[in-house]
Amino acid sequence: MTSTAIFWFRQDLRLVDNPALNAAFEQHDCIIPVYLHTPNDEGGWSAGEPSLWWLERSLKALKKALKNRHDLLLQIRKGDAFTELEKIIHESDADAVFWNRQYEPAIVKRDEKIKSKLKVIGLYAKSYNGNLLWDPWQIENKSGEPYKVFTAFHKNYLTQPQQDYRAIVSAKKPLTKGLKNNLNVSDLGLVSSHPWHKKLNGLWEPGEASAQDQLNRFITSYLVKYPEERDEPAKNATSILSIHLHFGEISVRQIFAVTQDLKLQHTNDVNLMAIEAFERQLIWREFAHHLMFHFPHTIEQVFNPKYSNFPWQDDPEIQKLWQQGETGIPLVDAGMKELWATGIMHNRARMIVASFLIKNLGQHWLTGARWFWDTLLDADLANNTMGWQWVAGSGADAAPYYRIFSPVRQGERFDPQGEYIRRWLPELSGLPDRYIYTPWMATADILADSGVKLAENYPRPIVDLADSRKAALDIYKAWKRNQTINIKKYVE
Template sequence: MTSISPLKHTQASGTHPTILWFRRDLRLDDNPALVAALRDGGAIIPVYIHAPEEEAPWEPGAASRWWLHWSLAALDESLRNCGNRLWILRGPSLEALRRLVAETGARAIHWNRLYDPATRARDAEIKQRLRAAGLHCESHKSNLLFEPWEILNAGGQPYRVFRAFWRAWSRALNGRPPYPAPEVIPGLPQDRPEPGERPRLDDLDLLPRIDWDQGLRATWTPGECAAWVRAQSFITSRLAQYGEKRDRPDQPGSSRLSPHLHFGEISPRRLLALIVTAFGDPTRGAAEPYVRELGWREFAHHLLYHFPETPTEPLDRRFSAFPWAEEDLETSLRAWQQGRTGIPLVDAGMRELWHTGWMHNRVRMVVASLLTKNLLIPWQSGARWFWDTLVDADLANNTLGWQWTSGCGADAAPYFRIFNPVLQGQRFDPDGAYVRLWCPELARLPNKYLQQPWAAPQSVLADAGVRLGVDYPHPIVDLAQSRARALAAWERIR
């Protein structure tokens, strides 16, 4: 982060320390709560409170916990470089903050806002209770460029169509510059004993006890510094071609910044500022396709805020009566989860997800379409699997994506838009590099049959060393017949 102009801290006359409550804003750069805490003067107590039960029913999944561990470790290192360190406490959050106030004499608490329904309710109660006890409690905008209530239509209502939201959102973009990271974050005096017993990061048991995370470790480096490196590399080397290459899972065209944004290791405002510096107007030219994706991220939070029931309930209420399949659900779901559907592009995506904790967005749409439309398995089952296996599992984005593909959400794809995974593979993985990487048992098949091995003559399969049903499964569903079945199901509720 050497390109950041440092924010110098001047020690004020305040004698009471200030608590800085970190959540999903695990960075020092452009952190409004940190800036406000520094302005209070006096010592700052940076704290992370481990209370996953307060996020129920959406406690972080296994991949998210893995990322959180290493992101917290990186944050602690950054704080130590500034003369401070991260305090770790166990929840419940309100009780933990009360204990910390009593032990340290803190008189102010700052945090950055989150928008998940359970977290919003918890934070509102905490703010009310602590203010009633005479504490100064202040929350700040950090995770989004616009609060969900700041962009509304002419009637003061939330948007449900992205195109209209994008027009209003992009027109409203303005230029508050990002706050620079501080050089110094003053802590409690060195000779002051620390109160009480506090858990260490390892005590939170965020890392898996079974060694299944090799692929995550090989693919990702969590933390603020890594987020900066990835952002600057993307902007300088790939953003100009993003509009052309973003749909190609066989090429490194996407930013892969989603987990860094979710955990707040880089702010959307900083990211936008870097883009503006490199490209000028972010809503025009080469930068526009990627900035539009930032707009989709904000639209997802806009929807979650205004329609908090949507993580489990369809926004389009007609789908409450949708005739989902009733037989072989567990068998089909398990095959889909394991990347054993017999449909190569789908299996490649599901294996990439399990190995790396991430999946290309084009492939996410294809695998979701197969689950909800060809297999007629409720979208909530897929959303839950993504929640546990994605390192960028974000309730707003996950909900928007699954409801969009299944046809039951805001601005959803028309239900009759059913992705054909064979055609999608032939178009967006034309040389088969993506499928061959994640389904190596098919690597010797010629391109003509790679996306549909069941259509290959037996002689071609034999030459490629592929025995369907042995080396690679037969398709678990007929794509044409299941498409017709899905359309018939749609006719029953429309």
């Protein structure tokens, strides 16, 4: 008798080094590959439009690869995950369901329920780790607790054994069954009819093949300069793998296998430093997932409970100016324009725009996190939450609240010629370097010579940087004083 397994694709849209897919191939004769679109299962964090744009293309690439390499037809459904799985089980007589794990709180709960329901109806249900180097529960400190400090977490990771990855997609051509009710990718309605996304078409190539190309390109051309240039927003010095990693188009195990091999080949200090700097960022990603898994409330609430009564404000008008890159602070506006035009933003710019929103403008970190969620192609609940709480000062191992990035000094340090500003704010491109970060300080003559008309073709600053920084620190000090009083009262 032939055994049939459903393989459920989720955030693992790849064939190479896909542990659950490999297991299904090895253990069953007949494979039904399935993708379920289940936005209602995502606990209020269903994907934003740019993510859905990427997803549509990635699914099309996956469908093609499955057909070409294994002659398998990707089954596509939408609705409630268990209901759809149950229908496919009835249609196909499947006796097992395989998938790779995700760690978003709502998905963890849903998957637990699905696993037990599948077992109740007599199916074999098995999940694998296809998304991280180690599952969040495999790494713990000496007291058996989850880590809260990155340095210690990182140190622990460095002591873990290297893992193998499966570079070869199984050569086996499993059997498949033609099922009724199958949808096309375009039936999922992932991309709106409004043509806003046209700008993304020439910029990005979603899918596994493109992820592999991007890894090769980065390793051969950019990795060597990564430690010196990764903080410079005008340089293409980082891997741009975050979107591929989020959708699981490449496995982090494969990336580590490549960097470990490189370490064996390149023994000079410079190369070693570059490889380790890159690996460190990938371990930040693991740390973000570790935190989200062990402290699931932090996707919406502060990690550090002291901050639960911090007096953040909620001013939609101010938030809108920030979202549109109309704050009059060039480095902030350039970052927001980059996001709008490309769907990503350089990491240094992310830190600066976040600090400006939370501290100079006094807005809640969650409003920024939500905007990033809706506009980033690499929107990832673990990384985004950790990034925002890190800047806010409320996260695990966060930057202290009183560390307020100066968008002027950061610009002068990491992009002294203002290349990033000129790229994303062409209206400022005629300004001399000296004023590129502070157009409001330029004389009327310099502005006129540069073609800059403040409040006409570029806004005046919505806040004074020094005053708003002082106000943020005053609010912090007053809040801290009250905090101490409250704690004392509680103790009494």
